[in-house]
Amino acid sequence: MNCPLCRGEMKHGTSHILIERGEDAVIVIIKVPAMVCEQCGDDFIDIQVTRKIEALLKKLESEGLKMGFVDYTRAA
Ligand SMILES: [Zn+2]
Numbered sequence: 001m002n003c004p005l006c007r008g009e010m011k012h013g014t015s016h017i018l019i020e021r022g023e024d025a026v027i028v029i030i031k032v033p034a035m036v037c038e039q040c041g042d043d044f045i046d047i048q049v050t051r052k053i054e055a056l057l058k059k060l061e062s063e064g065l066k067m068g069f070v071d072y073t074r075a076a
Contacts, residue, residue, distance in 0.1 A: 009037070
């Protein structure tokens with residue numbers, strides 16, 4: 001797979017996602033599996049991973065978490 005931005009080579013790696021909900025909720029999901037561009041550092045996250053993150057967010061919200069870092073590998 002090649003980077004859609006710079007056409008550089010993309011390799012398996014990890015990324016993080018920042019989620020903002022309203023004014024007082026910020027959650028960062030770390031260690032998210034992603035394809036990462038070797039040249040520009042842009043990342044591409046798989047739709048299945050995105051769905052897992054959505055489910056994880058619902059769980060975190062039901063637990064009342066509004067701010068913090070969540071390790072994807074532990075939650076998935
Ligand atoms: Zn790139």
